[in-house]
Amino acid sequence: MERVRLNRAMHVGFFLLLVASASRLLVRHGLNAESAVNVGLAAVLGLLYAVGVAFWRPLGHRGRLAWLVAVLLLWLVLVEMAPSFSWCAIPLFFVCLRLLSPPLTIVAATVLTVSVIVAQINLADRFDPSQVLAPIAVAAMTVVIFWELRRSGVLEERERLSREIHDTLAQGLTSQRILLQAADRAWESDPSLARSYLRQAMTSTGENLEEARRFVRDLGPADLAERSLPDVLKSICDDFRQEGAEYPLDARTQAVLLRVAQGALANAREHAQASRVVVTLSYLEGEVTLDVFDDGVGFDQAAPGPGRGYGLRGMRDRLAEVGGTLVVESVPGEGTAVAARIPL
Known part of the structure; x- marks a missing residue:
């Protein structure tokens, strides 16, 4: 832009x-x-x-x-x-x-x-010398500024793609791997269950492919193409309760909050060993908030374990682009709370 x-x-x-x-x-x-x-x-x-x-x-x-x-x-x-x-x-x-x-x-x-x-x-x-020196100086400054802008643009696009790969392809491939492992374990004892896992893996592959195409074209998440953010969150949570009316959010804010929710849920699934995860979307006066809490093993924020660093940094970067903030609270053995805030 x-x-x-x-x-x-x-x-x-x-x-x-x-x-x-x-x-x-x-x-x-x-x-x-x-x-x-x-x-x-x-x-x-x-x-x-x-x-x-x-x-x-x-x-x-x-x-x-x-x-x-x-x-x-x-x-x-x-x-x-x-x-x-x-x-x-x-x-x-x-x-x-x-x-x-x-x-x-x-x-x-x-x-x-x-x-x-x-x-x-x-x-x-x-x-006078300025007639020669001034044009040379302007030309030199123009070249440096433009090439610096170009370099910044390349780094910015690389960062965007890395976030999208982490939040879509990497998480999707992890889900597919889990489903295929489950299918392999059930292959002899329960073939119908194994086929069910395979079908889920195939569906996940198709969704992942569509997401890859969309982020290459710099589009929003496919889930938000025809549904609102609460509807998408409803589909990725086992239990859903709604209180009050839905507030209309712009497409970019919805996309950022969805990616934050997906990242937090992926962390809870892959690292937290949680038995329960609570996702709360709240429309407050002047801001929208998304809170994700899990009752898993937690982690030491001073020394996060493998896989903990990039996902949280990607969430913060996404939120910063829309003026939002991220607060993470976690203690070993006491679960993790992720709170995102975006001003309206």
Whole structure:
């Protein structure tokens, strides 16, 4: 989402700088034959740029590269005729960083920076070092900022996928393994029971496959596609009681709370050896809460056992994305309580 906003800001910035450059040209030189030609060329550049933005997806990668080359060539001609339009270099630089490989980006950055330096020298009454140093500094900062944003985006996506894999594929595979082990134990003594376990494992495999497809497409949990959060929680709990009315929550909040519930239940099943787990969803004034308590073996929070670390960290990360918090209370031999809070 941050990258989408950045791209939109750069597109808007290009058009604003294009209009500002045309305004400066008209204010300084008035409307004459030469300025009219330059403004007309600027209008063509703006139209060409707008066409590329509007048809970004249909153009494909090769089409976008051809569009970028056309935009840059037209801009270079315009800057040669009217140096005021050199201001548009910064958003064009971002488009180059977005589309080109690192070697081509360096070439494009050099061309853009040199063009801006020449334009600044032509605009000024006399030469001073800032006309050279300032464009180089801006180009260097732009490259560093963009590449840092790209690196952060890659790390963010990697973290998202790791959370989804942990909360869907890993838990689903664990359930399938338990069901298949049960089927293997019952294979000789009770074939019908073994087949029942196999059918449950097959159903779990199908659900897991659908979840994998959805998180690759960055969609919400499949369970929430047609049902509300209380309905889904009802389906994963053996006993369910409802008091009061259901409060409408946005899709992202429901998805986060469902993943937290699934993670807490998976921990209780795999590590706690609990005989009873209580899940409570509460709509309070200004916030929604989800509490999961089990009567299992508990653990030492100062030194959590294997499997305890990542799941809880993933829950905290999910909740932090929607402004929520997670509190975990556990003592060895006294069970574990997981409390999630999200402001409304």
